[in-house]
Amino acid sequence: MRTLPLSKVYQLLEPGPVTLLVTADEGRANVMAMSWHMMMEFEPPGIxxxxxxxxxxxxxxxxxxECVIAVPAATMAERVVGIGNCSGRTIDKFERFHLHHRKAQIVAPPLLVECIANIECRVVDRRMVRDYGMYILEAVKAWHDPAQxxxxxxxxxxWGEFAMDGDIVRIPSNMR
Ligand SMILES: Cc1cc2nc3c(=O)[nH]c(=O)nc-3n(C[C@H](O)[C@H](O)[C@H](O)COP(=O)(O)O)c2cc1C
Incomplete structure (x- = not known):
């Protein structure tokens, strides 16, 4: 074993899927790449x-x-990184990255049609926002594209390195 710089620890635990976070500010929708997320509860899902x-x-x-967490397929990786490397303050990312959207059922931000799944969420806890930028969300409605x-x-x-999903295997486990 050798010392691993603490700055690299996140790269060990990081690999949840890269997602897209969709918001809407006074009707103006925007989207960012988001990989720092964690499940906290099964049902209703806490994130x-x-x-x-x-x-x-x-x-x-x-x-x-309010927000929508959209889960993009690996085929969207380059587009997603582009979305995560610019700001909606100055750019309409829907236009720039040719994103298709449709109205969500419960929240104002739209769903991203090309994604595998979309999760409509509401903020339920802001206690960690000031110190960590951490929002606790509750999923209020979820969608998926059966074709994907x-x-x-x-x-x-x-640092520009990504892992694409490989084989899915089954290992008996007590974890739900
Ligand atoms: C792969 C990837 C993952 C990212 N994950 C996060 C994240 O979890 N949280 C975050 O605040 N920014 C994250 N970012 C950076 C934001 O996506 C980036 O700052 C974005 O351009 C902000 O856009 P906005 O100003 O339109 O909100 C990530 C960027 C990339 C490329």
Missing amino acids: ACIVSPAGYSHEALEKTG ARAPMFHHRG
């Missing part, structure tokens, strides 16, 4: 996520308390 105060998405989430049920997702490993 913790870090949304940096530097971004426009943070402003919108803070104001409205087996589509591989992709995972951020840091």
Whole structure:
């Protein structure tokens, strides 16, 4: 074993799927890439996520308390990284990245049609926002595209490196 710089720890635990966080500020929808998220509860699903105060998405989430988490397939990886490398403050990312959207059922931000799944969420806890930019969300409605049920997702490993989903295996487990 050798020392691993603490700055690299996140790259070990990081690989949840890269997602897209959709917000809407006074009717103006925006989207950012988001890989710092964590499940907290099965049902209703609780999700913790870090949304940096530097971004426009943070402003919108803070104001409205609503968002959609969309899960893109690996085939969208380059587009998603592009979305995560610019700000909706100055760009219409829907136009720039040719994103198709449709109205969500419960929240104001739209669903992303090309994604594997979309989760409509409401902010339920802001206690960690000031210190960590961490919002606790509750999923209030979820959608998936059956045509993409087996589509591989992709995972951020840091510094421009990504892992694409590979084989799915079954190992008996007591975890639900
Ligand atoms: C792969 C990837 C993952 C990212 N994950 C996060 C994240 O979890 N939280 C965050 O605040 N920013 C994350 N970012 C950065 C935001 O997506 C980026 O700051 C975005 O451009 C903000 O856009 P906005 O100003 O329109 O909100 C990520 C970027 C990339 C490329």
